[in-house]
Amino acid sequence: MTETFGGLTQEVVSGIALGCIYALIALGFTLIYKATEVVNFAQGELMMVGAYVNFFFVSALLEVPLLNGVWAFIIALVGAVAFAVLFGAFLDLIINRPLKDEPVFSVIMATISLAIILRAVMAVIAGPMTRIPPSPFGSSVITFGGVAISTLDMFIILSAVVLVMVFYFFFNRTKWGIAMKATSEDPMAAHLVGIPVKKVYRNVWIFSMVVATIGGVLLAPRTLLDTHMGFLGLKAFPAAVLGGFGSIPGAIVGGVIMGVIETVSMGTLSFHFPWVKEINDIIVWIVLIAVLMIRPAGILGHEEVDRV
Amino acid sequence: MKSRYADENLSWIAPLVLLVIAIPFLIRGVTFSYRYYLYVLNIAGIYTILAVGLDILSGYTGLISLGHAGFFAIGAYTSAVLVDQAGIPFGLSLIITPIITGFFGLVVGFPALRVSGMYLGLTTMGFGFIARRLIIALRAWTEGSAGLEVSNPVLFGFEFASDWANYFLIFTFVVAVVVVARRVMNSKIGRAFMAIRDSERAAEAAGVNLTRYKLLAFFMSAVLAGLAGVLFAHTMRFISTDHFDILLSIYFIIMILVGGVGSIYGAVLGSVFIVLLDFLLIPAFKDWMALFVAIEVADIQSLIFGLIMFLFIIFQPMGLYGVWLKMRIYWKLFPFNPKKRFT
Numbered sequence: 190m191t192e193t194f195g196g197l198t199q200e201v202v203s204g205i206a207l208g209c210i211y212a213l214i215a216l217g218f219t220l221i222y223k224a225t226e227v228v229n230f231a232q233g234e235l236m237m238v239g240a241y242v243n244f245f246f247v248s249a250l251l252e253v254p255l256l257n258g259v260w261a262f263i264i265a266l267v268g269a270v271a272f273a274v275l276f277g278a279f280l281d282l283i284i285n286r287p288l289k290d291e292p293v294f295s296v297i298m299a300t301i302s303l304a305i306i307l308r309a310v311m312a313v314i315a316g317p318m319t320r321i322p323p324s325p326f327g328s329s330v331i332t333f334g335g336v337a338i339s340t341l342d343m344f345i346i347l348s349a350v351v352l353v354m355v356f357y358f359f360f361n362r363t364k365w366g367i368a369m370k371a372t373s374e375d376p377m378a379a380h381l382v383g384i385p386v387k388k389v390y391r392n393v394w395i396f397s398m399v400v401a402t403i404g405g406v407l408l409a410p411r412t413l414l415d416t417h418m419g420f421l422g423l424k425a426f427p428a429a430v431l432g433g434f435g436s437i438p439g440a441i442v443g444g445v446i447m448g449v450i451e452t453v454s455m456g457t458l459s460f461h462f463p464w465v466k467e468i469n470d471i472i473v474w475i476v477l478i479a480v481l482m483i484r485p486a487g488i489l490g491h492e493e494v495d496r497v
Numbered sequence: 498m499k500s501r502y503a504d505e506n507l508s509w510i511a512p513l514v515l516l517v518i519a520i521p522f523l524i525r526g527v528t529f530s531y532r533y534y535l536y537v538l539n540i541a542g543i544y545t546i547l548a549v550g551l552d553i554l555s556g557y558t559g560l561i562s563l564g565h566a567g568f569f570a571i572g573a574y575t576s577a578v579l580v581d582q583a584g585i586p587f588g589l590s591l592i593i594t595p596i597i598t599g600f601f602g603l604v605v606g607f608p609a610l611r612v613s614g615m616y617l618g619l620t621t622m623g624f625g626f627i628a629r630r631l632i633i634a635l636r637a638w639t640e641g642s643a644g645l646e647v648s649n650p651v652l653f654g655f656e657f658a659s660d661w662a663n664y665f666l667i668f669t670f671v672v673a674v675v676v677v678a679r680r681v682m683n684s685k686i687g688r689a690f691m692a693i694r695d696s697e698r699a700a701e702a703a704g705v706n707l708t709r710y711k712l713l714a715f716f717m718s719a720v721l722a723g724l725a726g727v728l729f730a731h732t733m734r735f736i737s738t739d740h741f742d743i744l745l746s747i748y749f750i751i752m753i754l755v756g757g758v759g760s761i762y763g764a765v766l767g768s769v770f771i772v773l774l775d776f777l778l779i780p781a782f783k784d785w786m787a788l789f790v791a792i793e794v795a796d797i798q799s800l801i802f803g804l805i806m807f808l809f810i811i812f813q814p815m816g817l818y819g820v821w822l823k824m825r826i827y828w829k830l831f832p833f834n835p836k837k838r839f840t
Contacts, residue, residue, distance in 0.1 A: 228615045287811045293614045294561055298754060299810045301747055305803030312796040423743075426619050434615075467634040474623030481612050481620055 198336050200456040201449055206342035208441075208448020209349035210411075213404035214425035215432070215440035216352060217397045222435050223360065224369040224393040225285060227296050231304035232401060233422015238276070238307055239402025240409040240418065241315055243269035244322045251323065262325040269402050277398030281391045304419060312416045324410035345407045352400060353441045360437060369393060427477035433490025442488055447473055510676055517668050521661065535660040541772035542667040543729050548752045548764040549678050550721025555750070556759035557682060558714040559694030560609055561618040564625030565749050568719045570741035571628055572598045572726020577647045577736060578638045587650045587731065595723035601628075602719025606712045613697075625746050629738055644737030647730045663732040670728065674721060679761045681717075690714055694759075744799075751806045757816025766817045774801070 218232045229235075246265035253261070284303060288296050326340040360366035372379040372389045380386045405418075412418065425444070432443020454472050458465040468475065480487065520538070525531045551565050576594040579585045585593070608620045633641050650657045650666060657666050681687055689710045692700035701707055730736050748771070756767020779798055786797060809816060 291810075291814070294555065294559070294758075295810050295814065297561065297615060297618055298750060299807060302751075302803045302806040302810070305747070305799045306807065309796045309800035309803060313800070317796075423622070427623070430616070430619065468630065471623075471626045471630045474626050477623050478608060478620055481608060481616055485612055485616060 204449035204452035208445035211428040212441040212444030215429035230300040233419035234304040234307040235401035236405035237419040240405030273398040273402040277395035281394040320414040322409040427473040433487030439489035537776040544768040547725035548768040550718040552764040554718035557690040562621040564621035566741040566745035567625040567628030568722035572723030573730035576727040595720040598723025599720040602715040606715030650731040757818030763818035
């Protein structure tokens with residue numbers, strides 16, 4: 190890497206890539222929130238599960254002599270997404286349905302307990318050691334006029350942008366998307382006008398799990414694969430709140446701003462002001478509290494008005 | 498004219514005090530390794546104080562806190578620094594430190610006036626991370642993440658040096674906190690808290706000052722967390738920032754959820770149940786599990802706690818205290834029990 194270049198531009202670019210990971214996680218729980226108003230604190234763990242499943246597929250398929258590299262990765266991704274579909278439907282059964290109409294406190298704690306359970310189960314299955322997942326892109330780097338960006342980061346940015354656009358289109362233009370929005374407003378009224386509410390709930394959990402899996406597959410080669418990967422999911426919450434919780438474009442806007450703030454404070458700011466080093470890993474939380482104090486609806490969100 | 502306490506039932510206090518005094522003697526009579534059991538009970542007592550505080554905030558007032566380990570850590574470190582480095586006697590620290598922690602509670606309470614629900618959960622979670630980082634950053638006093646050794650508690654010239662002595666110190670406070678908390682929650686303040694939990698608008702319309710009572714809930718909760726922190730620092734004699742992480746905050750919430758949200762006895766039951774499970778049952782279970790699979794203790798622990806919390810939320814939202822209430826009604830009504838009341 191071009192550490193010697195070390196400019197601000199370089200930091201901003203890698204901040205954008207990091208921010209797109211936050212955006213992928215944030216997109217996952219924004220989807221669930223938009224359709225069911227459940228806040229899923231286990232999104233980071235869902236990403237971790239997806240990354241592990243993909244890793245198991247890849248390491249099994251790379252053993253098969255007939256498949257060359259790229260095909261093994263593609264088949265593994267398809268397998269992981271297929272698993273995500275099943276697992277998402279399962280989560281709908283065990284989390285969403287029993288907790289319908291429970292107070293928000295119980296729902297938050299149930300998803301946190303889901304996170305704890307998933308982390309422990311994965312640690313039992315995969316063992317405690319950290320894995321180094323193979324990447325289809327190796328360590329190749331693209332250079333634009335002195336700013337280096339790895340192919341993997343390019344893919345992360347690309348897929349985050351594409352997924353956000355797809356879901357934005359989906360929620361605003363297609364029949365299913367509008368049905369989901371209606372369900373979130375009032376499930377009973379949605380049911381009365383003929384929207385299959387149960388299917389809406391199941392599909393939204395499936396979408397969210399698939400997005401989490403894609404995020405996990407892309408993130409795993411960038412960091413390393415271990416069961417604590419899900420803690421990154423917590424950092425996506427401030428990003429989503431900054432962008433406006435429940436807004437799909439807000440997920441990517443908030444994610445990118447938060448990613449850039451984090452990498453710049455870790456790099457240039459820490460270099461010039463030593464005290465910034467102390468707050469590097471909590472800067473996202475400081476930003477979160479500032480946002481909630483100034484504009485709780487975030488950048489792209491709408492002020493919610495509740496009826497009495 | 499009826500006196501103020503005439504229609505209050507206070508007869509439960511005496512049996513409670515007797516039970517608390519009798520337990521260590523019973524344990525010493527039964528087993529030789531009584532010191533370990535007392536150590537476990539001491540931890541349970543400290544967490545009980547904290548869980549009662551958390552229950553006042555989350556159970557009675559309905560304000561979620563995912564960062565209570567932050568208050569606990571501030572209490573522990575403040576007292577350690579005050580007693581060992583500023584030379585303040587332990588007895589004075591026992592009064593000053595909870596008040597200092599209470600002011601941190603007020604500071605965190607201010608955002609709570611504007612945000613609610615999930616946003617409040619995130620704010621308090623952020624506070625937990627920030628408090629921990631702040632303690633590491635003040636390494637001139639706290640020795641950063643290396644941990645800090647703390648002196649024994651000394652009160653009126655008597656040094657509490659063993660688990661046996663610590664038991665009586667801690668449980669004096671546990672009994673006091675439980676009695677006071679139950680009395681306060683049955684008073685005007687407690688009713689205002691419950692009104693806020695059930696409907697903020699209705700409470701405001703009925704004349705409850707939201708700002709004052711929400712801040713009061715945060716203050717009381719943080720004071721109790723600070724008290725627990727003081728006792729923890731001086732009886733465990735070693736504190737480290739690794740201990741006060743987000744998982745500890747979640748552990749406290751598991752306690753009040755398992756015990757039963759919104760009842761003081763529930764918080765007591767839950768914290769004793771969880772600590773006993775953690776220190777006595779899981780080690781035994783671990784040896785048995787190790788015969789079949791290679792697994793780490795922390796993983797079993799979190800798996801069991803996660804499952805317990807999940808099952809309680811879905812099948813028994815009232816917690817252990819709710820189970821006890823149902824049993825009591827069952828026996829009172831014995832031959833006439835409509836089946837569907839106990840589903």
